[in-house]
Amino acid sequence: MxxxxxxxxxxxxxxxxxxxxxxxxxxxxxxxxxxxxxxxxxxxxxxxxxxxxxxxxxxxxxxxxxxxxxxxxxxxxxxxxxxxxxxxxxxxxxxxxxxxxxxxxxxxxxxxxxxxxxxxxxxxxxxxxxxxxxxxxxxxxxxxxxxxxxxxxxxxxxxxxxxxxxxxxLNYQPIGYNLMPKEFTMPELQKLYETILDKKLDRRNFQRRMLGFGILNRSEQPRKGGAHKAPYLYSFDLEHYQNALKEGLKGGW
Amino acid sequence: MxxxxxxxxxxxxxxxxxxxxxxxxxxxxxxxxxxxxxxxxxxxxxxxxxxxxxxxxxxxxxxxxxxxxxxxxxxxxxxxxxxxxxxxxxxxxxxxxxxxxxxxxxxxxxxxxxxxxxxxxxxxxxxxxxxxxxxxxxxxxxxxxxxxxxxxxxxxxxxxxxxxxxxxxLNYQPIGYNLMPKEFTMPELQKLYETILDKKLDRRNFQRRMLGFGILNRSEQPRKGGAHKAPYLYSFDLEHYQNALKEGLKGGW
DNA sequence: AGAGCTTGGTGTATTTTGAACACAATAGTA
DNA sequence: TACTATTGTGTTCAAAATACACCAAGCTCT
The missing domain is CATH 3.90.79.10 (Nucleoside Triphosphate Pyrophosphohydrolase)
Known part of the structure; x- marks a missing residue:
């Protein structure tokens, strides 16, 4: 004041x-x-x-x-x-x-x-x-x-x-690019979607669908150091991402 | 001026x-x-x-x-x-x-x-x-x-x-109620959607899908007088329509 | 009257998509 | 080296979208 x-x-x-x-x-x-x-x-x-x-x-x-x-x-x-x-x-x-x-x-x-x-x-x-x-x-x-x-x-x-x-x-545009760090794992991205939508999504179906959009690049090297299986690292394919922003995605969640 | x-x-x-x-x-x-x-x-x-x-x-x-x-x-x-x-x-x-x-x-x-x-x-x-x-x-x-x-x-x-x-x-809300007269035929409603989206839709699938939303009432009496087969008249079920406005529809076109 | 045209309504295969689930792979741990 | 937690991939089943085929009704023309 x-x-x-x-x-x-x-x-x-x-x-x-x-x-x-x-x-x-x-x-x-x-x-x-x-x-x-x-x-x-x-x-x-x-x-x-x-x-x-x-x-x-x-x-x-x-x-x-x-x-x-x-x-x-x-x-x-x-x-x-x-x-x-x-x-x-x-x-x-x-x-x-x-x-x-x-x-x-x-x-x-x-x-x-x-x-x-x-x-x-x-x-x-x-x-x-x-x-x-x-x-x-x-x-x-x-x-x-x-x-x-x-x-x-x-x-x-x-x-x-x-x-x-x-x-x-979320239903017609990709959104992760602005909220995620440069590199991230698929479960991390999924957590973002789950948080925004406030509901659980199926791990495997999420992965397939996300990859289906064709806006992700998978790194050669998986993330090391953490316990359990080392997950792949992904980053957004900026060109395709921008295109998806303009064109829109199909369907909803 | x-x-x-x-x-x-x-x-x-x-x-x-x-x-x-x-x-x-x-x-x-x-x-x-x-x-x-x-x-x-x-x-x-x-x-x-x-x-x-x-x-x-x-x-x-x-x-x-x-x-x-x-x-x-x-x-x-x-x-x-x-x-x-x-x-x-x-x-x-x-x-x-x-x-x-x-x-x-x-x-x-x-x-x-x-x-x-x-x-x-x-x-x-x-x-x-x-x-x-x-x-x-x-x-x-x-x-x-x-x-x-x-x-x-x-x-x-x-x-x-x-x-x-x-x-x-159009992808997540019904819209016809405000643009159509009280009573209308299914082909007339379809024409509205086609005009807004600027593309042809399949006559039969449109009908099934629209009815599937459960926001239409069919009148007893088909429209008379016009040439060719008399089409049914529909009107919006306002209660369900309002509900669909709030809840949203599924999927897109 | 009835063939032929046009328009509208319904049914039915086929394909695509989505949801649910089983299983294999990997890395750390006890 | 089993055991566990986590990630990656495949497979099945059901639902939905798509594409067509067919029937019905009303008008026109002969």
Missing amino acids: FNKQELIDFCETARSSYLDHISIDCVVFGFHEGQLKVLGLKIKNEASWYLPGGFVMKDEPIEMAANRILKERTGLDEIFLQQFRVFGDPERARPHHDLYKDMLPPEENWFSMRFLTIGFYALVDFVHVNPTPDGHSESCTWYDLTDLPDFKLDHAQIIKSALDTLRLQ | FNKQELIDFCETARSSYLDHISIDCVVFGFHEGQLKVLGLKIKNEASWYLPGGFVMKDEPIEMAANRILKERTGLDEIFLQQFRVFGDPERARPHHDLYKDMLPPEENWFSMRFLTIGFYALVDFVHVNPTPDGHSESCTWYDLTDLPDFKLDHAQIIKSALDTLRLQ
Whole structure:
């Protein structure tokens, strides 16, 4: 939460740089240790969490704005990023407005206006992310999708909507490339699908189907060192992967 | 196109009623005589076409705004309406800005600001629509998707994007209810699917599959009067239809 | 009236796809 | 060297999609 002077300063910057009424919120999905995770910002001295978000500069394409915002929070550039919905309830930021209404009169407070937020979701490789809090957050960290903290405003709803979109996406597009490390085993990839869909898949059928898409390359060398049988390592065939993104896959899960 | 006084008046209304920077454009799909159609507005004395669109009132949910806009153009209320994407290129309305830049200085002209437009698409029953032009349009009429006039700005792109979304939708949701009249024959419904997907489907397999979804009721009486064999009439079982909308269908085309 | 055309409804093989399961291979461990 | 956990591959069976064949009904034309 801002103090009064911070609020005044920010409002001035905002008014000159950003489009009124429009914000962006990003649901950043990562995958680690068999769990689907979401990036969340914890506000200083509060039990309040928010999605990484920001505003659109007056002369900036919205995709570029989302990319800029995410780069600041994750260190990543050129990540998989897709808008999925606008959240436009007039009352959606009401708690936020009330918070500041005694500090600055509405006509001076840029935040007191109504905001529509454009929801983006991002798929990123967990280990490459460097979560970086912004000025009024005490932390930027990963949260298990199954164990989310208290996200404020409509941010919990935004996360749910993003997850629904991701599950649909799975039915007609390949998605692993953005969430998996360069090399991975088939069971690891399967775990990703199972986590997103929240159901068990048959090991053997998954393998056959996945290979059937023709978007995987198998390495010569299996992974060594672990207990039990050494699994093969796979990586995505980027050319075929891109093609599958455009053309779409068949059928669903 | 506005003249100067109209522009001044409109700007005044707009400033007091609407959210800055945000517009809504609607792709209204209808189906008639085996053709998929889109509603377009033709500007007076110009070879320019636009999608029906409008702005969001300061305290109005965006879905309600889209509904209001469509009601004015079609006479229909409570129609199937869904947002599918935000178009946010900073340059998207450039031609529109240039048009008015000599008439009113930018700081007085509400239209000279940057607008993001939220794309909605609607599915409506062709025969129930009463296309109504707005003040600066000379007509509001249906255009064949295969033979579109010269839509300005990025409206052609918006139409294409809506169509892509509709095609995807077809894979996991029933859609006929909103586009067909109350009663229809199976071949008529098939024609709708063929038109949207732009490919031929097998008559018999289509019938079996459609019936398999369990969302159709067959009437006792076949349609009389036409040449050749009298086909059965079907209507949608609204309860099961709504359920299929929520649960989703299996597989794709 | 009835042959012939067109359109609509139903049935039935064939192929493809998906789900379930058995078994072999490999690497570590006791 | 058995034993276990894990991965890779094959095989079977059922369901679904596909492709066709056939029948029924209504109109037209002679």
